[in-house]
Amino acid sequence: MRYNLRGEEESRGKTEGVRHKVELKVLSFLRYFVPAVGPLFVYLLTEGAFVVFGSAIVHPELTHEEFIQQKMNIYMIFGVIATFLMLRAYSRKCGSTFFEDASLYRKDLSLIKSAGCLLFGLGAALGLSAFISLLPKVGPVAAYDESIQNLYESWSVYLGVLFNTFFTPLVEEVVFRGYMLNRLLPHWGEKASLFAVSFCFAFLHGTALWMLYAFLMGWLIGKVSIQEDNIFYAVLMHIGFNLLSSMLWFIYLFRPGTQEALADNKPMLLFLGILGASVALLIAKAYKMERQSLFITRFFRGEI
Template identity: 25%
Template structure:
């Protein structure tokens, strides 16, 4: 995957420099399509049935209201966790709030076709690729080697590192755990794909609609302090919800469960 990403960056950077047009959307789309192909091909080369990985595509008999409620709580935790990151950074950089306020004054989102298409990718190809890789492939592979519990932790850690955001590392890890638990419980990869897509769609709507008005760096700092307190309250709630969900599932990998159903 890393090689595909690097090659995509090199090729499209060269093309962009030649034609003078931003091609970030095409680069990311190409990367996702190639990565999906590589994962599927790897599974087939190892004689792994895709149907045993994905399970059925039926959307009935799933507690969607509960699952969407989980997604909303996780998104809130993700949003507020960034404030904790800022506060930690302020210990080493006392002027961070002034710099953030300056960025806020100059930080209007420039809406163009590239940004729009990048956001569309985030709730279409993005969830398909990431769920296929981190849940469909890695979770099942590591479950066979280490057991389901450790596989959930390892695949979620990898999922978090993959997103390259240190301030959101814990939140991405918890989100990965949530998607993993849903996959293990339902045995259907389509369910975490839909939840992942909805989560990213919420982020997209927030980017284009959320507006905050700060008149000073001190006001921005006050807002960050409040958001940090909310995050501290939300974090144990999220962990408790995940623990309760984990307790209620059978510790069998989706691949093994689906294979047994076919036997």
């Protein structure tokens, strides 16, 4: 019997090559990804700790449902503020600043671009929400509707609107598109970093349809954050996405029956979906043209 020593050596070499690549990926994960999600765990644990403290220590007389509706948003806001203070302290300890690590700057902001980001988020949310409402209420769509309904029925309206419209976009952009994305970009590159951050962002949103929604939203917001080197516009886009639910919250509160009437009016839902999608697409096209124009200008100036 003859042995193909060359073939065995090639096979062994391929196996070792694959093993080496796997080891490198594992090391990269441990070295870069694990520290990158540190701020995320700080946020989740801090917010959770405040909610538990409020429920078990401060308001033990309230039932679980009563605490959620009356008090939980207050303690979640406290958790967000505490998260900011902890991240600020950590940045200062590392010789940096909170705003540098989060890429949150107020300098050289464009008012038109800021308004465009806000309107893009609102238009995209309107388009996606309207089209989802046209789908049969089964499977992921039913779970999506149930989560929305629970939000409207469980939380205090005013505190819920304040938390969802302002505090949630701000803290999530600081954590995901600020600290986390900035830590991954130098080592993983743009696509891998965007995927990792968007996946983590989507994973926190529960149901399948919400996760898909959040992943697409996170990718778009992350892309803009990288291009602008500033998460201020990302915060405005996120506010725009969340603003729709806050507006509907007030409408449903002060105009009872509107939610049911809108759900049954398919032509109106279709019109709103087309309107929202058109606004978002027009703003996206204008933004792309502005970026191309900026690139050409910088090229002829010799800056690229």
